[in-house]
Structure formats: structure tokens, C-alpha cells
Amino acid sequence: MTGLILTLLSGALVGSLLALFGGGGSVLATPLLLYVVGVKDPHIAVGISALAVSVNAAINLTGHARAGRVKWPCAILFALAGLAGSIAGSSVAKVMDGQRLLLFFAIAMAAIAISMLVPKRSEGDPGVAITWPLALGLAPAGLVIGGVAGFFGIGGGFLIVPGLMMATGMTLANASASSLMAVAIFGGATASNYAASGLVDFKVAGLFIAGGMVGSFIGMRGARRLQANAPLARQIFAGLIILVAIYVAYRSVTLQ
Numbered sequence: 142m143t144g145l146i147l148t149l150l151s152g153a154l155v156g157s158l159l160a161l162f163g164g165g166g167s168v169l170a171t172p173l174l175l176y177v178v179g180v181k182d183p184h185i186a187v188g189i190s191a192l193a194v195s196v197n198a199a200i201n202l203t204g205h206a207r208a209g210r211v212k213w214p215c216a217i218l219f220a221l222a223g224l225a226g227s228i229a230g231s232s233v234a235k236v237m238d239g240q241r242l243l244l245f246f247a248i249a250m251a252a253i254a255i256s257m258l259v260p261k262r263s264e265g266d267p268g269v270a271i272t273w274p275l276a277l278g279l280a281p282a283g284l285v286i287g288g289v290a291g292f293f294g295i296g297g298g299f300l301i302v303p304g305l306m307m308a309t310g311m312t313l314a315n316a317s318a319s320s321l322m323a324v325a326i327f328g329g330a331t332a333s334n335y336a337a338s339g340l341v342d343f344k345v346a347g348l349f350i351a352g353g354m355v356g357s358f359i360g361m362r363g364a365r366r367l368q369a370n371a372p373l374a375r376q377i378f379a380g381l382i383i384l385v386a387i388y389v390a391y392r393s394v395t396l397q
Contacts (some may be wrong), residue, residue: 148178148345152193152352153359158378159197160360167194167296168253170349171246172385176392178345183239187246187294188335189346191231194296195328196350197357198321205318214271215279215309216319219301220326222280223287227327230291231334243393249293250386254379256299265312278308283323291331296324 151173159167170190171183180186205211234242269275282304290297301320305311311319335341 144179145348148348149352149355151177152349153356154352155193155349156197156353156356157360157363158356159353160357161363161374161378167197168250168382169385170194171294172250172389174345174349175243176388178349180342180345182340183243184235184335184340185342187234187242188332188341189349191294191328191335192332192341192346193328193350193353194294195325195332197353198296198324198328200354200357202318202321202325205321208318210315210318211322212269212309212311212315212319215269215275215305215311216322218271218276219279219283219305219308219319220323222283223290223323223327224330226284226287226289227291227330228334230288231294231331232291234292234294235335235338235340240393240396243389246293247386247390247393249289249295250382250389253295253299254382254386256303257375257379257382265306265315266310267312267315269309269311269315275309279305282308287323287327287330290324290327291334294328294331294335296328298324 151170155167155170155173158169167190170193171186174180174186174189175183180189202211271279286297286300286304289300298317298320301323302313302316305316305319306313309316332341336343
């Protein structure tokens with residue numbers, strides 16, 4: 142019973158943070174699964190996290206699609222190019238020593254935290270359309286970022302959003318919305334790869350996702366109240382991620 146409650150609460154926390162902060166909000170999923178929920182195998186924690194991220198992104202994508210913010214041709218090309226990368230990245234990760242994988246994951250957490258502290262430009266071309274030159278930039282970027290997302294079992298939104306903006310010149314709002322398609326596909330491919338090796342606990346994943354849905358609702362309501370102090374809150378959250386990254390790195394080194 143305690144495990145069930147901790148799983149639901151952990152999922153709710155991740156869902157609320159994702160709603161509040163967007164990219165980077167789900168990076169605490171794997172540490173929570175390991176150190177709060179009690180998942181023993183780091184690979185299973187990564188597999189569950191990838192599945193939860195994929196489902197959450199797919200749900201959020203529908204809302205952005207209805208609002209017309211998704212640039213579908215760019216989003217589809219980027220996601221399909223990154224699909225092979227995510228499968229390759231997750232294939233490498235799942236045969237790596239679990240504690241070594243966590244050490245790399247801690248480094249990725251620190252990078253995500255730093256990216257949250259860097260101011261992002263919001264201007265761009267809201268009418269961007271796919272062209273051959275854009276496609277030649279999008280495909281390689283998708284392949285590389287998909288590989289990173291698959292390796293770490295994370296959505297990769299902190300890389301996908303700036304990648305889309307640099308490759309196409311689209312606005313931050315369009316890039317954030319369009320990135321969700323890639324996050325959903327990368328997470329789904331990674332989770333499927335892990336599940337094929339028996340590295341996804343679907344019972345825990347279901348509870349975690351259910352908690353995340355409730356947390357997302359809470360986070361969306363809190364986001365409106367947070368707008369006035371959003372920069373400070375983002376800095377505090379980035380600091381928390383860095384502290385957790387240090388703890389994950391410490392645990393991974395001491396258990397090797």
C-alpha cells in the first residue's frame with residue numbers, strides 16, 4: 142500500500158513540475174522511481190520514465206494541436222529522423238552497467254538544469270514552412286537528439302526546442318508545441334525497446350502515469366499563479382535538479 146501511494150505521489154510531482162516548467166520538468170522521474178518508489182534496477186526506472194514521458198507528451202500534444210501551434214511538417218520530419226536515433230541510443234543504454242548509466246544520467250540532469258537558467262528568445266517566424274534546406278538541417282538534428290533522448294530515457298525537450306528553433310527559425314511557442322511529437326515518439330520507442338527486454342514494470346508505470354495526470358491538472362492551475370515569479374521559480378527548480386544530480390552521481394559512484 143505504501144509503495145502504491147509513493148508511486149502515485151511521485152507521478153503527481155513529476156506531472157505538476159512538467160506542467161509548471163515544461164522542458165526539464167520530467168527529469169526527476171528516474172531518481173524518484175529509484176530512491177522514493179524503490180525500483181531496484183536503474184534500467185527498469187529509465188524504461189518506466191520513458192513510457193511516462195511519452196504518454197504525457199502525447200496528451201499535451203493534443204491540446205497544442207487544437208490551438209494550432211504545432212508545425213506538423215517540421216515536427217513529423219524531426220521525429221521520424223530521431224526515431225532511429227532513439228532506438229540506437231536506448232539499445233546502447235540498456236546493455237550498459239546500471240550505475241554507470243546513472244552517472245551519465247546525473248551529468249545530463251546538470252546540463253538540463255543549466256539550460257533552464259539560460260534565457261530563451263521567443264521571437265521567430267510564426268509562418269515557417271518546410272523547405273529542402275530546412276529539411277537538410279532538421280533530419281540530422283533529429284537523429285542526434287533522438288539518440289541522446291533514447292540513451293537517457295528522457296523526453297529531450299530541452300534539446301528539441303532549441304534544435305527546432307535553430308533549424309527552422311520558428312517561434313519558441315511553435316517549437317515547444319511541435320517538440321511534443323518528437324518527445325512522444327522518442328519516449329515511446331525507448332520504452333518499447335526496454336519493454337522488449339523485460340525492462341518495464343507496467344504496473345508501476347500505470348500508477349506513475351495516473352499520478353502524473355492528476356499532477357498535470359494541479360500544475361496547470363499553479364502555472365497561472367506562478368507567472369509573476371516564474372524566473373525565480375525556474376531558478377529554484379534548476380537548483381533542485383542540480384542537487385539531485387549530485388546525489389545521483391554520488392550514489393552511482395559509491396555503488397559501483
